[in-house]
Amino acid sequence: MRFPVRTAFYISDGTGITAEVFGHALLSLFPAEFDHITIPFVETEEIALQVKQRINDRYKTTGVRPLVFQTFVDDKLRLIINSSEGSCYDFLNAFVEPMQKELGLSAMPKTHRTHSIHEKTYDFRIDAVNFALANDDGSNLKDYAKADIILVGVSRSGKTPTSLYLALQYGIKAANYPFVPEDLDHLKLPAELRQHKNKLFGLTITPERLSQIREQRRPGSKYASLRQCKLELDEVEALYQRERMAYLNSTHLSIEEISAKIMAQTGLKRQKY
Amino acid sequence: MRFPVRTAFYISDGTGITAEVFGHALLSLFPAEFDHITIPFVETEEIALQVKQRINDRYKTTGVRPLVFQTFVDDKLRLIINSSEGSCYDFLNAFVEPMQKELGLSAMPKTHRTHSIHEKTYDFRIDAVNFALANDDGSNLKDYAKADIILVGVSRSGKTPTSLYLALQYGIKAANYPFVPEDLDHLKLPAELRQHKNKLFGLTITPERLSQIREQRRPGSKYASLRQCKLELDEVEALYQRERMAYLNSTHLSIEEISAKIMAQTGLKRQKY
Structure with a gap:
């Protein structure tokens, strides 16, 4: 007997990101595979009715009831989706009532739009992305005074993606500085870093994983060899400890x-909440 | 009378990102300000008890009951937090029961960790970030064959942050190509772009907003002038229409x-769900 894969729909009048996060958190509890379909920007009754039809059709063709994660606030749209034959999980609605009681306030659906633009936080984040790019890979030592944090580590230890995530998620201005092999004999902190020592945060990684990552980039190179990776990592970890720097593996x-741990360990104030 | 600000705690044994998204979606329905405190990686009973104390202390010092958004799966930790004096919103728990029934499966808490590492999707995203950086700002025309999408537009229309978000959120490889003023007389698609025309996606923006953004970068410049912005945008929008390209403002x-609309309009298959 064929075991049909269950479909999970994520449906919203906005980006659908909240519905996805909510649905994923629940689905990750279950040992099963799902087909995923996100339908964002369902902003009219006409589209909502089409989406309802699509859910019902999916039920018919697969023979298993789709799961529907939705985050509408508009009551009409919400009820159209909930009247589909899917198994609907309507989490905002489930919690609005007790929260209204607790706050002594009425919900005002119009202000919904978790992932829409907020002039102030928007600029913070674009600024932070531009800062991360301008200060990637040790390219711009003179801006360190403006950095919220300076990530340090050897090549391919995760500095760049982390600095970009910190910018996009939290509006944090993260510079990053790579320790290159030439620096690594009796590694000392360069003067540019030392004067901002309170902003430094070290990344490290196991030699095996680092070698694997570098191997993808330059197969068979000395750069990717386990020996070279181990040598570099031994030096930077000794430095982190000697200088009593915050760091993580x-x-x-x-x-x-990585980003959440850095935020928690440093107590950095995010620009976006 | 002073009106005390309510505190919202986001608490989890993981990054806290799901708790934040869940809490923000609910709070955004209410016309009020909140203090926000995220406490990630609460992994032991000892820490959970400290967090409970912190919630109770907050109640005492502010005089208003804190709101607590939590996403624990571990029952012991969950119950410790729920036994605090905060007003607790425990959304996983609220939906696990009906979902177990619907799926005919028992939840397996150990698989929780929505934002933890998944070897496969991790590599996709790092690769995608590296691709976006290597192909930022028209810097690398020969990789376009490997791109999932090529964002085009004038300088400062949002190409770079969007390409990085597409990489980090969806694992999509996005190149971006800027139309520079020299290209803009009787703008035609460069040959490198024309051969990948099915991957092109145009961004545009109002002249007023573009001028405002450029003004921050180069105050008083011709580059930032409303006239120049209007001229460039008229040309690219005419091009988008002439070439029947997908684009958005x-x-x-x-x-x-922007990213969710691009995903929806192009039907791109994301690497991460």
Whole structure:
């Protein structure tokens, strides 16, 4: 017997990002595979009715009831989707009532749009992205005074993606500085870094994983060899400890986890909440 | 009478990102200001008890009950937090039961960790970030064959932050190509772009907003003048229409909205769900 894959719909009048996060968090609890379909910007009853039809059709063709994660605030649209034959999870609605009671306030649906533009935080984030790009890979030492944080580490230890994520997610201005092999004999902190020592945050990684990553970039090179990776990492970790710098090992962490740990460890104030 | 600001706690044994998204979506419905505190990586009972104390202390010092958004799966930790004096919103728990019934499966809490590492999707995203950086600002025309999408537009119309967000959020490889003023007399598609015409996606923006953004970068310059902005935008919009290219106006959109609209309009298959 064929075991049909269940479809998960993420539906919203906005980007659908909240519906996705909400649905993923729930689905990740279950040991099963799902087909995923996001339908963002469902802003009219006409489109909502088409989406309802699409859910019902999917039920018919697959023989299993689709799961529907939705984050509408508009009652008419919400109810159209909930009247589909899907199994609907309507989390905003489930919590609005108790929260209204707790706050002694009425919800004002019009202000919904979690991921829409907020002039102030928008500029912070674009500025932070531009800062990260201008200060990537040690390219611009003189801007360090403006940095919220300076990530340091050897090549391919995760500095660049982390600095971009910190910018986009939190509006944090992160510079990054690579320790290159020439620096690595009896590694000392360069003067440009030393004067901003309170902003430094070190990344490290296991030699095995680093070698694997570098191997993809320059196969068979000295740069990618386990020996070279080990040598570089031994030096930077000794430096982190000698200088009592905050650092973390990124080997088993996602970009989100590295960033959240950095935020928690440093107590950095994010520009976006 | 002083009106005390309510505190919102986001608490998790992981990054706290899901708790934040969930809490923000709810709070954005209410016309009020909140203090925000994220406490990620609460992984032991000892830490959970400290966090509970912190919630209770906050209640005492502010005089208003804190709101607590939590996404624990571990029952012991979840119950410690829920036994605090905060007003607790425990959304995973609220939906796990009906979803278990619908799926005919038991939830397996150990697989929780929405934002933790998944070897495959991780590599996709790092690759995609590296691709976006290597192909930023028309710097590398020969990689366009490998691009999932090529964003085009005038300088400062949102190409770079969007390409990075597409990489980090969806694992999409986005190149971007700027139309510079020299190209703009009787603008034609450069040959490098024409051969990948099915991948092109245009961004545009109002002249007023573009001028405002450029003004921050080069105050008083011809580059930032409303006249120059209007001239460039007229040309690219005429091109988009003449070539029947997909495009959108980013003026009132957040990076998330631009990205979600691009994903929806192009039907691009994301690497991460």
